[in-house]
Amino acid sequence: MQVSNLISPYLRSMVSTSSRTTVAAATSNRSGSGAFTTIAERVSLERDIKKSKFIAVAGHISDERSAQSFLSEVQDPRATHNCWAYKVGNQYRSNDDGEPSGTAGKPIYSAIENSGLDRVMVVVIRHFGGIKLGTGGLVRAYGGVANECLKSAPTRLIKSQVPMGVEVTYDLLGIVYHQLQSFNAEEIKQDYDTGKDGVTMVSFKVSFDQADALEEALKTNCSRNLVFYKH
Incomplete structure (x- = not known):
């Protein structure tokens, strides 16, 4: 041919x-x-x-x-x-x-x-x-x-990746970044312009089959309600 x-x-x-x-x-x-x-x-x-x-x-x-x-x-x-x-x-x-x-x-x-x-x-x-x-x-x-x-x-x-975001207070950033690293999250970005005092938005991408587990891990380790966004 x-x-x-x-x-x-x-x-x-x-x-x-x-x-x-x-x-x-x-x-x-x-x-x-x-x-x-x-x-x-x-x-x-x-x-x-x-x-x-x-x-x-x-x-x-x-x-x-x-x-x-x-x-x-x-x-x-x-x-x-x-x-x-x-x-x-x-x-x-x-x-x-x-x-x-x-x-x-x-x-x-x-x-x-x-x-x-x-x-x-x-x-x-x-x-x-x-x-x-x-x-x-x-x-x-x-x-x-x-x-x-x-x-x-x-x-x-x-395995496709799911774009996600979470609103957290500054004191929780260390815990959040540790969990993101544990779940091999990628394209991690931080946005300080959320319109809320003391709150930042962390956006990232994670494998679709890990998205729910990561969300639960963040909630558990941060010990408080978090606002998540999935696209």
């Missing part, structure tokens, strides 16, 4: 309003509110189906821009079709790239959805071998190759 770093018509089709591209986005895509499993490294798989060569390439992406970069890297401009789909949280896109509507991009996306993986893109490259597969055959070919490729991919769990 030839790798092209040039922006091609296939890449331009990603951001077009072509009817071949299916686009869906949720009203809110809060990637910082939980954990997700994604592909640890790029993988590929090749299958011959009725003389057509299908090459699936799957990899991790973080957003639409990285999806564009991924496509530009792995697509083959000499191929008959470069069909693809990706999923980032509740947002997804798919493209049939000239195959009959719904026979390529959607089956690829279904394979991603059924895998339980997130922040993933799959490109299936087809070199036509002269035998038409029919609508059902195309769906099975694209979906099957994508599914098989994803099953062969090594995965990793990514």
Whole structure:
């Protein structure tokens, strides 16, 4: 498979309003509110189906821009079709790239959805071998190759971080910072302009699965009611 770093018509089709591209986005895509499993490294798989060569390439992406970069890297401009789909949280896109509507991009996306993986893109490259597969055959070919490729991919769990803040009096800062360090909190910042005398706001980020435990630890060690903010 030839790798092209040039922006091609296939890449331009990603951001077009072509009817071949299916686009869906949720009203809110809060990637910082939980954990997700994604592909640890790029993988590929090749299958011959009725003389057509299908090459699936799957990899991790973080957003639409990285999806564009991924496509530009792995697509083959000499191929008959470069069909693809990706999923980032509740947002997804798919493209049939000239195959009959719904026979390529959607089956690829279904394979991603059924895998339980997130922040993933799959490109299936087809070199036509002269035998038409029919609508059902195309769906099975694209979906099957994508599914098989994803099953062969090594995965990793990514724990997202939750932005938090807590209002504390100055005498409690030592205790608060000790607890934040114990829970591996990051991006710790202090704001003195709270509008309250003797009170400062400490903001930070902590792993989502540690947020509740940290809150309880701060309440217990500070021995008083604290005002918390979660974003």
